[in-house]
Amino acid sequence: MSESAKSVSSYGKRSTEPTNIIAHIGVGGFSRAHQFYVLDQLEGGESSWGVMGVGIKPWDAKMYETLKRQDFLFSCNMRSEAVNEVVVVKSIVDYAPIFSDAASFDKLLEERVKIISLTVTEKGYCTTETGELDLANEDVKADVSNFESSPFQPQTAVGLICRVIEERRKKGVPTLTIMSCDNLPMNGLTTKKAVLSFAKQVGGGLLDFIEASVPFPNSMVDRITPVTSKEHIEEISERHLINDEWPVVCEPFLQWVIEDKFVDGCRPSWDKVDGVIFTDDVEGYEFMKLRLLNSTHSSMSYISTLAGFKLVFESMADKDVESFVRRYMGEIVATLEPVAGIDFAEYVNTLVERFANPEIKDSLDRLSLDGSQKFRNALAPALVQLKESGGEMKTCRVALAAYLRYCAGVDMEGKAMQCVDDPMKAGLEDVGGRMKANPEKGTCEEFLTLVFGEDLVGGWGAFVDGVFSAYLELEEKGARAMLVA
Structure with a gap:
C-alpha cells in the first residue's frame, strides 16, 4: 500500500x-x-x-x-x-x-x-x-x-x-x-x-x-x-x-x-x-550578478515572448535564443572589473545552464515583471560605461527595441498581448502604442528616457539611433530574425 x-x-x-x-x-x-x-x-x-x-x-x-x-x-x-x-x-x-x-x-x-x-x-x-x-x-x-x-x-x-x-x-x-x-x-x-x-x-x-x-x-x-x-x-x-x-x-x-x-x-x-x-567588498560580485544575470533575464524575456515562447527553459532550448543570450552577456561582461575567484567565461556558461534548467519552469512573464525598475538598476550602470568606452551594443539595442515593442501590447501578428505589471505601466504602454502606430525616433527617445532617465539618454544620439534602427528592423523582419541579427 x-x-x-x-x-x-x-x-x-x-x-x-x-x-x-x-x-x-x-x-x-x-x-x-x-x-x-x-x-x-x-x-x-x-x-x-x-x-x-x-x-x-x-x-x-x-x-x-x-x-x-x-x-x-x-x-x-x-x-x-x-x-x-x-x-x-x-x-x-x-x-x-x-x-x-x-x-x-x-x-x-x-x-x-x-x-x-x-x-x-x-x-x-x-x-x-x-x-x-x-x-x-x-x-x-x-x-x-x-x-x-x-x-x-x-x-x-x-x-x-x-x-x-x-x-x-x-x-x-x-x-x-x-x-x-x-x-x-x-x-x-x-x-x-x-x-x-x-x-x-x-x-x-x-x-x-x-x-x-x-x-x-x-x-x-x-x-x-x-x-x-x-x-x-x-x-x-x-x-x-x-x-x-x-x-x-x-x-x-x-x-x-x-x-x-x-x-x-x-x-x-x-x-x-x-x-x-x-x-568587506560586495561591489564586484554585485555588479557581476546584476549585469550578467538580472539584466540578461530582462533582456531575453521580451524578445523571447515576442518570438512566441512562454517559459524560460523552453526558450533557452532554442539555439537562437541561447546565442542571443551569449552575445548579450558578451557585450555586458566588457563593463565589469575582475572579481576575485571568478572566471567570467565560466560564470556565463553556468548562467546559461541555470537558465536552461527544465525542472524550474520559470516563466518569461516573471522575468518581464517591473522591467523599467530592473533595467534601471541592472543595466543602466553598464550603459554608462559602454557610452564612455564606445563598446559594442548591438544585442543590447535589440533587447531594448524588443522591450519597446512589447509595451505596445500586441504580439508580432497583431494579436492583443497582456503586458505584465510595472510601476510605469501606463506610461510604457502609452509610448509603446504610439511607437507601434507611428514609429518615430523621438518616441523611441521618449521611451528610453522614461526607463533610464534624461541624465543617461539626453544627448546620446548614437544610442537612440541604434535602438530606433533595431526597432524598425524588428517590425520588418520579426522577433525570430532578430535573435540571430
Missing part, C-alpha cells in the same frame, strides 16, 4: 526558542528559498536565530494566513535534472501582520530583534530614477504625515524602518542592522539613502542618529525562484508526500555574498552554509 502525503505542519516546530530575531519585511518566494532556507541549515534549524515575518501591505495577507495555518512551516523544493530534494524549513517563528493588526508593530521593538531584512522588490523602495526617495509617492507622503500617530500603520518599508528605529531609540532599546536582500546595485547603500531621506522629512534628530548608529550592509543574493504553481504543489504532494499550500521551488544553486557590517557583530554564522560568504 502506498504511503499517503501528510501536512507540512506535521513535521513539527523547532524545539528551541530563538534568542535572536531577524524581522523580515516582504515574506515571499525568494526570501523563503534563500535567506530563510540558509538560516534553517544552521545547526539543523535549531540555531539561536529565527525569523519574524513582517507584512505591511494588503497583499501580504494571503502569505501570512497560509503560513499561519501551517505553523509557519513550509517546504523548499530544489530542482534540476540531477536533483529533486525537499527540505521542510522551520526558521519562521513569528509574524507581525501590521497590515491588519497595527499593534503587532510593537513586536519589532523587542530587544531580541537584531536585524531588519527586506525583499520588497525594486519598486518597494519608492525611489525615483535618480535613486532619491520619491516624496510625491502617496504612500511615502502618508507615512511622513502619520509618522507620529499611534498606532502607526506604515505603508512603506522605509517608513516602517524609520519608525522602528525611532521608537527603539526613545525606549532605550539597542539599535539594529538594516539588511536589504533585493536585487539592487549596492542594495545597502540604496536602502540607506532612502531611509535617510525619509528621516530627514520627519526630523527630530533621527537622520543623525541613523547615520551614526545603524549599519546597512550590502549583499548580493542569487537563487532562481519561480512563482509557485498548482503543478508544483501537486508534484510535491505526490512525489515527496508533503501537503503544503504554498511551497517554494528553486534551483539547487545558491549564492549569497554579505558585507560583514552588523551592530556589535551580531549576526548568524550564515557562512557555515555552502554558497554564503562574508566580505
